[in-house]
Amino acid sequence: MTDPYVEEAGRLDAADSLAAFRDRFVIADPAIVYLDGNSLGRLPRATRDRLRAVADEWGEELIDGWRRWLPVGREAGDLVARIVGAEPGEVVLSDSTGVNLYKLAVAALDARPGRDVIVTDDDNFPTDRYILDGVAAARGLKVRRIGPGLDDGVRPEDVEAALDARVALVCLSHVAYRSGAVADLAAVTAAAHRHGALVLWDLCHSAGAVPVGLSAAGADLAVGCTYKYLNGGPGSPAFLYVRRDLQPRLEQPIWGWFGQSDQFAMGPDYRPVPAIERFLVGTPPVLTGYAALEGARLTAEAGIEAVAAKARSLTGYALRLADAWLAPLGFRAASPRDGRRRGAHLTLRHPSAWPVCQAAKAAGVVPDYRAPERLRLGFPPLYTRHIDVHEGLSRLREVAASGRYRDFPDDPKGLT
Amino acid sequence: MTDPYVEEAGRLDAADSLAAFRDRFVIADPAIVYLDGNSLGRLPRATRDRLRAVADEWGEELIDGWRRWLPVGREAGDLVARIVGAEPGEVVLSDSTGVNLYKLAVAALDARPGRDVIVTDDDNFPTDRYILDGVAAARGLKVRRIGPGLDDGVRPEDVEAALDARVALVCLSHVAYRSGAVADLAAVTAAAHRHGALVLWDLCHSAGAVPVGLSAAGADLAVGCTYKYLNGGPGSPAFLYVRRDLQPRLEQPIWGWFGQSDQFAMGPDYRPVPAIERFLVGTPPVLTGYAALEGARLTAEAGIEAVAAKARSLTGYALRLADAWLAPLGFRAASPRDGRRRGAHLTLRHPSAWPVCQAAKAAGVVPDYRAPERLRLGFPPLYTRHIDVHEGLSRLREVAASGRYRDFPDDPKGLT
Numbered sequence: 129m130t131d132p133y134v135e136e137a138g139r140l141d142a143a144d145s146l147a148a149f150r151d152r153f154v155i156a157d158p159a160i161v162y163l164d165g166n167s168l169g170r171l172p173r174a175t176r177d178r179l180r181a182v183a184d185e186w187g188e189e190l191i192d193g194w195r196r197w198l199p200v201g202r203e204a205g206d207l208v209a210r211i212v213g214a215e216p217g218e219v220v221l222s223d224s225t226g227v228n229l230y231k232l233a234v235a236a237l238d239a240r241p242g243r244d245v246i247v248t249d250d251d252n253f254p255t256d257r258y259i260l261d262g263v264a265a266a267r268g269l270k271v272r273r274i275g276p277g278l279d280d281g282v283r284p285e286d287v288e289a290a291l292d293a294r295v296a297l298v299c300l301s302h303v304a305y306r307s308g309a310v311a312d313l314a315a316v317t318a319a320a321h322r323h324g325a326l327v328l329w330d331l332c333h334s335a336g337a338v339p340v341g342l343s344a345a346g347a348d349l350a351v352g353c354t355y356k357y358l359n360g361g362p363g364s365p366a367f368l369y370v371r372r373d374l375q376p377r378l379e380q381p382i383w384g385w386f387g388q389s390d391q392f393a394m395g396p397d398y399r400p401v402p403a404i405e406r407f408l409v410g411t412p413p414v415l416t417g418y419a420a421l422e423g424a425r426l427t428a429e430a431g432i433e434a435v436a437a438k439a440r441s442l443t444g445y446a447l448r449l450a451d452a453w454l455a456p457l458g459f460r461a462a463s464p465r466d467g468r469r470r471g472a473h474l475t476l477r478h479p480s481a482w483p484v485c486q487a488a489k490a491a492g493v494v495p496d497y498r499a500p501e502r503l504r505l506g507f508p509p510l511y512t513r514h515i516d517v518h519e520g521l522s523r524l525r526e527v528a529a530s531g532r533y534r535d536f537p538d539d540p541k542g543l544t
Numbered sequence: 545m546t547d548p549y550v551e552e553a554g555r556l557d558a559a560d561s562l563a564a565f566r567d568r569f570v571i572a573d574p575a576i577v578y579l580d581g582n583s584l585g586r587l588p589r590a591t592r593d594r595l596r597a598v599a600d601e602w603g604e605e606l607i608d609g610w611r612r613w614l615p616v617g618r619e620a621g622d623l624v625a626r627i628v629g630a631e632p633g634e635v636v637l638s639d640s641t642g643v644n645l646y647k648l649a650v651a652a653l654d655a656r657p658g659r660d661v662i663v664t665d666d667d668n669f670p671t672d673r674y675i676l677d678g679v680a681a682a683r684g685l686k687v688r689r690i691g692p693g694l695d696d697g698v699r700p701e702d703v704e705a706a707l708d709a710r711v712a713l714v715c716l717s718h719v720a721y722r723s724g725a726v727a728d729l730a731a732v733t734a735a736a737h738r739h740g741a742l743v744l745w746d747l748c749h750s751a752g753a754v755p756v757g758l759s760a761a762g763a764d765l766a767v768g769c770t771y772k773y774l775n776g777g778p779g780s781p782a783f784l785y786v787r788r789d790l791q792p793r794l795e796q797p798i799w800g801w802f803g804q805s806d807q808f809a810m811g812p813d814y815r816p817v818p819a820i821e822r823f824l825v826g827t828p829p830v831l832t833g834y835a836a837l838e839g840a841r842l843t844a845e846a847g848i849e850a851v852a853a854k855a856r857s858l859t860g861y862a863l864r865l866a867d868a869w870l871a872p873l874g875f876r877a878a879s880p881r882d883g884r885r886r887g888a889h890l891t892l893r894h895p896s897a898w899p900v901c902q903a904a905k906a907a908g909v910v911p912d913y914r915a916p917e918r919l920r921l922g923f924p925p926l927y928t929r930h931i932d933v934h935e936g937l938s939r940l941r942e943v944a945a946s947g948r949y950r951d952f953p954d955d956p957k958g959l960t
Binding site for chain 2: 257
């Protein structure tokens with residue numbers, strides 16, 4: 129008896145215009161179904177080569193290598209700009225997502241004196257919530273939280289209801305880290321602007337997964353990481369976006385020399401450049417910067433619309449398999465059913481999600497766990513095939529149906 | 545006619561207990577005399593291998609690699625702790641020097657409420673001055689600058705004179721980036737403590753060049769980079785030090801999830817760990833973290849006392865050559881003459897320092913330029929021989945004596 133889902137996977141993969149991109153990545157063990165590229169993307173072959181080349185440049189060119197390396201944050205930034213719908217010169221690699229969020233949040237608050245409220249949502253990524261709480265505590269501001277919207281994400285009307293003339297800043301994730309729900313960036317931005325507030329978007333789960341359309345929406349500020357769908361590698365540098373007209377008008381709080389005009393004059397006073405580099409602080413990381421560049425290049429080359437279309441196909445297919453195979457075993461989809469409202473990952477709720485996650489890994493399929501009781505499955509479009517989704521969910525079904533996950537302890541600690 | 549300085553170099557190199565360390569580095573072109581390792585250290589052979597290994601781990605282990613990688617910042621931190629005279633658990637890799645300086649400066653100021661003055665010196669590295677100015681501007685504080693002390697560095701009595709009950713924080717470089725002068729860390733720390741202030745040291749030009757003795761001095765806080773004498777590579781992560789008893793009492797302003805207790809519970813409130821990790825923010829950079837680890841390992845293995853003794857020998861020898869060869873050509877030493885008061889670099893003042901620097905590079909010796917009118921020569925002890933110093937200064941003499949530097953434009957822009 130043939131499995132109609134296998135045939136469907138075959139048809140979809142045969143028609144996949146991005147199929148050749150899979151060969152651009154190192155697939156060390158094809159027997160493992162990796163569904164956690166939304167946490168850490170795969171190693172591009174070009175990155176492996178580039179890292180060797182840059183190490184050689186360091187050895188050979190020494191200090192003169194900086195002439196070659198200095199533009200890397202801007203070059204990678206311009207690629208990321210294409211991916212998130214921004215203009216060249218509006219995005220640069222910099223620090224970590226958390227440090228960037230802090231810098232841009234403080235810059236935004238300084239630009240809205242007299243307003244004392246930050247709006248975010250209960251389901252925002254922990255580091256975002258913590259950093260906003262820290263900024264609010266230091267400045268005596270109030271954080272107004274929209275909640276809960278756990279599985280369906282933040283709706284524009286919920287944001288609208290939280291807005292008034294006290295709000296300086298709205299800070300939200302574009303794609304929710306848990307549910308994968310896509311917020312309506314344009315509608316939220318427009319609503320915030322009507323009330324005179326700035327908006328700071330976290331694009332960690334969007335960049336390389338869905339179109340973001342920053343320029344089209346007139347978005348103010350954004351940050352994001354490069355190690356998920358952009359395949360920049362573990363701890364690769366984050367990026368930040370500031371709309372061009374805002375750049376000379378905003379001042380970030382960490383006055384480092386890489387934001388300074390005439391940097392090597394080493395003069396007495398900080399006078400930041402009137403460009404995206406004013407949001408930089410210290411010496412840029414070269415090796416990880418090139419890893420981020422090579423990773424982003426693949427998504428830019430594929431084109432974000434094609435990438436997002438494949439993401440919708442993969443998550444839609446996965447949802448059909450989950451409905452058919454996993455729902456009867458106690459799993460419940462905890463992501464939007466509307467493909468246009470989903471990122472490139474799906475979340476399934478199960479009361480034993482942690483042991484199921486461990487049992488799945490033992491069975492050669494790698495999801496990750498997110499509290500509470502959620503199994504998160506990522507489908508990075510550049511290297512994931514529909515047949516991988518089939519194989520992964522089939523193994524998950526077997527793990528759940530056999531009850532084998534009960535052999536694993538229920539102790540949700542750790543990274544996965 | 546034999547050159548007595550050549551014989552001296554030969555004797556000193558033959559007696560050098562660290563001579564074998566040179567082979568641990570990639571020396572791509574032995575004809576180049578590299579005297580800029582104080583800006584960017586050389587590539588260790590072990591680092592080249594480690595980078596390949598970590599990239600392979602990323603490709604093969606994917607998300608599970610984090611179990612292996614997570615401790616890298618602490619492992620490298622413990623090596624740096626040995627080098628700067630601190631205890632295990634008091635140092636961790638984190639962010640850039642500038643971001644670390646900001647975090648620790650704000651943490652210190654929050655711990656000294658009611659005090660409104662920061663003390664630093666006019667000759668402190670630009671990013672340090674700018675960041676302190678930014679923090680002071682944001683909080684309505686005053687920056688009290690000790691000056692000028694350009695060539696001889698900051699004296700404890702100058703710091704003492706700037707101290708009173710209004711001072712919350714003293715922030716100085718241990719080894720001055722321009723002159724190489726070593727500040728008396730223990731005396732300054734004791735003086736600040738008598739007045740109830742905390743001290744934050746910048747160790748960028750100290751770590752791997754001179755003993756720092758943080759624990760012996762009861763030092764409070766320090767930051768530093770790993771890409772100079774620690775040979776961590778371009779843009780490798782910085783480190784920060786917080787004395788153990790201060791760790792649970794200080795709170796840094798950027799509340800990131802890598803400082804959070806029970807990080808993956810992703811709970812509602814920020815409750816930082818009572819340890820050095822509370823000063824972290826975002827996902828640590830793995831590739832550059834391992835580069836920093838491998839670089840620091842070499843200095844830790846050699847032992848900072850032996851490294852510093854060789855640095856004194858190299859800089860003393862260079863000073864003798866400069867006196868004999870370069871003083872008659874218009875160069876003036878702009879570094880302390882007392883070997884115990886010097887780091888591992890020497891600075892020479894010359895009215896045409898920029899064109900001389902360019903001409904020197906054309907002649908195969910690589911110094912760097914620092915405004916105003918200074919040629920900076922670095923002698924990282926792990927790979928610099930006395931015969932290299934001889935060759936480098938001999939070429940510099942030739943460049944100056946021939947007047948060939950006049951062919952180079954006097955336009956001091958750029959990194960070197």
